[in-house]
Amino acid sequence: MPLHTLSTTPIAGQKPGTSGLRKKVTLFAQPAYLENFVQAIFNAVPGLSGATLVLGGDGRYLNERAVQTILKMAAAHGVARVLVGRMGLLSTPAASHLIRRYGAAGAIILSASHNPGGPDGDFGIKFNTANGGPAPEALTDAIYAASQCLSEYRISDAPDLDLNLLGEQRLEAMRVTVLDPVADYAQLMQTLVDFDAIRAWIDAGHRLRLDALHAVGGPYAIRLFEDLLGAQMNSVRNAAPQPDFGGGHPDPNPAHCPELLAAMSGPGAPDFAAAFDGDADRNMILGRDCVLTPSDSLAILAANAELIPQFKGRLRGVARSMPTSRAVDVVAEALGFDCYETPTGWKFFGNLLDAGRIQLCGEESYGTGADHVREKDGVWAALAWLNLLAVRKQSVAEIVHAHWARFGRHFYSRHDYEGLSVQAGEAVMQRVRDQLPSLAGSTLAGLRVRSADDFAYTDPVDGSVSQGQGLRIVFESGERLVLRLSGTGTEGATLRVYLERYVADPALHGQDTQQALAMLIAAGDVLGGIRTLTGREAADVVT
Ligand code: VG1
Ligand code: CO
Structure with missing residues (x-):
């Protein structure tokens, strides 16, 4: 069966977010959308040729089609063996375990996780590395960069495999093992x-x-x-x-x-x-x-x-x-x-x-x-x-x-404002960011601010630095307010407001959470101008 090299052009926006590339199914279903991103993985991740790869997903619309395509692309890139869940199914933790158990070089996991599925829903794809975990930022950046300078992708035109059949099959020179997704x-x-x-x-x-x-x-x-x-x-x-x-x-x-x-x-x-x-x-x-x-x-x-x-x-x-x-x-x-x-x-x-x-x-x-x-x-x-x-x-x-x-009890809630325009979401964040340097010592809705910053993280193991990971405001009386924009949505912007209040006294542990957090919710609104800038009276999803 011949291996084909097909010409393609870069597709804008194939940038992985908090957890892989997530987009509308309608976008993923467009010609070469999936193929381009998978090719970018093969171009950016060293050592997949000759290695074992794990493959599977959460069963959402497009899952099986995508598995068949990725198998053919893996064969065209000289992958030695693919372990695939029966019917193309694997939970994310099970895929992580299979990588580790069988010494695979990584996994391609097809999921948009908690996002809705179906033809009008979302689809997603992410790459996990040999340790079983999601690709670190340096690698997702490299995959994105590769997606932006593609001129071709490689794929076999062998027929589809029977993913219902447990055991070994071949696709070109590549071994494909269909596994019970649950057993290991x-x-x-x-x-x-x-x-x-x-x-x-x-x-x-x-x-x-x-x-x-x-x-x-x-x-x-x-x-x-x-x-x-x-x-x-x-x-x-x-x-x-x-x-x-x-x-x-x-x-x-x-x-x-x-x-x-x-x-x-x-x-x-x-x-x-x-x-x-x-x-x-x-x-x-x-x-x-x-x-x-x-x-x-x-x-x-x-x-x-x-x-x-x-x-x-x-x-x-x-x-x-x-x-x-x-x-x-x-x-x-x-x-x-x-x-x-x-x-x-x-x-x-x-x-x-x-x-x-x-x-x-x-x-x-x-x-x-x-x-x-x-x-x-x-x-x-x-x-x-x-x-x-x-x-x-x-x-x-x-x-x-x-x-x-x-x-002690940490009263906790997250308020999500979904489907905002990107401008509205960014306007709230910018408004808070602009105030950060002057917040310490000031009072918001009756709460005195102890410290405020834009969270940056230095990985203590490899020293890599990740900036801009959320705005946090800590109050004198032990409350904390965090604002960030979601990195998993597929439409507009989602603003997440995280609210936390520590109460040591057990006599006060029985309060209703939203009531216990009422002052903090008000402080968040004053600070972010949320109602004014988003036009929303309240959050869409409160958890
Ligand atoms: C959200 C959660 C984050 C989680 C991510 C992936 O990201 O807030 O904590 O790790 O989803 O979870 P964001 O950027 O939308 O806030 V899953 O189960 O959707 O892969
Ligand atoms: Co999930």
Whole structure:
């Protein structure tokens, strides 16, 4: 079968954001859009020829078509072997694990994560490196640069492979191994958490509910929670991956999972629930009448790490993204391990994990993970929580309240203003940026500012510097306000306002979060001129 070299011209805007290149399906479906970006990966990443590559995605619209195209391009670039999930499916953490388990040079992961799918939704593609993690900024910059000076791409015109058929196939000289997407991942999970304890807890009559939101987490959740841990049949809801995620928004947060929240309220509710996003790297954890913030989830896992076999006797450090609440910092300080603050996006945890400086990390955006892979891991987070419930023999709410009583509570919320014009989003940011130098010592909506800056990060392992990672304002009384623009959206701009307030006194821990944050919300509006500059009376999504 001949290998073709086809001529092409650069397509503007193929710049990866927080997590890969995300664009509308309608754009990805245009001639050469996908091919150009994949060619840019092959041009920018050294050493793919002769190597093993992992390939798969979250099953959204275009997933299978893209897998077939990428296989043919990989063959044309002399890749020795591709490990591909059956039907082209792989969760992001499972892909990360496969890279590490089989010594692959990297992975091409097809996902726009929590963004909606279907023909009118979003598609995405990202490259992960040999450590299993998202390409660092230097590499995504090189991929973008390569995309801007292409003149041709290479592809085989061999027929499509049968991706339903497990086992070995050939495409030109390249070996293609179609794998059960769940098998290796399920094996790994059993080495990390106490399956016996969880099984006993479930056998004792505790009930769970997992919601895969019609995305790729379904098959993983069924295997782990129902098949291996013995949860009742139908504990996993919305388990069959669909190209349009059932028309929904595969984003596990209170705003997008009203059904799950309703199912978890009242005395008849299950004891534990979790939901996962499109590519199953995010998680939301719930107990009966209790919804956890991801920041608290991270802090509680850190405080209880000794109970989880994976961490026993080896937790040296944790990390959180800058906008994530400082709840985990308080735990690290009290228990004597290191705590790092990184920019938003999982790629910034990679070096710390590789260097063994941290074993656990997380983001406020429903991302939690550890050093077993180099991605956040939704199903793992649910297993780690079940491990805690089974060992502590307490409910989720009891564990959370005990944690606050000991360490204090960080009230936390994120206000997203979606679909703003790029000008409006940037106007708010610029207005705040302009005020940064003069903010310290001033008062906003009754709150006195201690410090204000534009977050820049120097990676302690390789010394690389990332500027402009979010504007942060810290107040004298312990509140913190952060503003940044999203790097994963595909339309206009999304302004994220992160609100955090520390309250030590347990008598005040029962307040409603939005009420507890009311002064800070007002301060954010005064500072950013949000209502005036965006024309919005309130945020579109509050989590
Ligand atoms: C968002 C989150 C960020 C997360 C990223 C990818 O990015 O805020 O914490 O790492 O999504 O998550 P942004 O730039 O839109 O704020 V996933 O599960 O969408 O790959
Ligand atoms: Co995701």
